[in-house]
Amino acid sequence: MDQHLTVNIVTPSGVVYDHHAKIVVVKTVDGEMGILPHHAPIIAPLIIDEVRVNRIDSETHVDWIAVNGGIMEVRDNVVTIIADSAEREREIDIARAQRAKERAERMIAEAKAHDNVDELSRATVALHRALNRINVSNHL
The missing domain is CATH 2.60.15.10 (F0F1 ATP synthase delta/epsilon subunit, N-terminal)
Incomplete structure (x- = not known):
């Protein structure tokens, strides 16, 4: 086997x-x-x-x-x-992932300011994805 x-x-x-x-x-x-x-x-x-x-x-x-x-x-x-x-x-574009992280952080701040729960949820997922990509790229 x-x-x-x-x-x-x-x-x-x-x-x-x-x-x-x-x-x-x-x-x-x-x-x-x-x-x-x-x-x-x-x-x-x-x-x-x-x-x-x-x-x-x-x-x-x-x-x-x-x-x-x-x-x-x-x-x-x-x-x-x-x-x-x-x-x-090795395929992760670190600069792109960093831009996605910054964009998600801005979206989270805007969603909190406007008390928009749906946008906050989407932005939080986007932030988590960006951070995951950044963390994986750090293993190189």
Whole structure:
């Protein structure tokens, strides 16, 4: 039996990540979860956060992927993550992420000033996404 996982991260734009791994660490709505080979089948909703993949081709190599929520399925040593968007650490435009963070912070201030709960909620999600991208890019 295989002693590794196949990890696939897919967005509407296509496959973002496809490698073999020793372990995958994700953040679900119920907390952090580590997936090892031979994990029981599971489907879990993910929050906006980073996904850590320890690849089998290196003792020290770790891939980091910024995932904006989604669903993870584990079955037969295959971890599949389906997300609206995802970016590997090396693909993140840090300047763009910083601008998105600043824009979200301005939107939050405006929404609070106008007591607009819907706008505040959208701006908070945008800020969380931008911070996630910045945090993942810092792993380079």
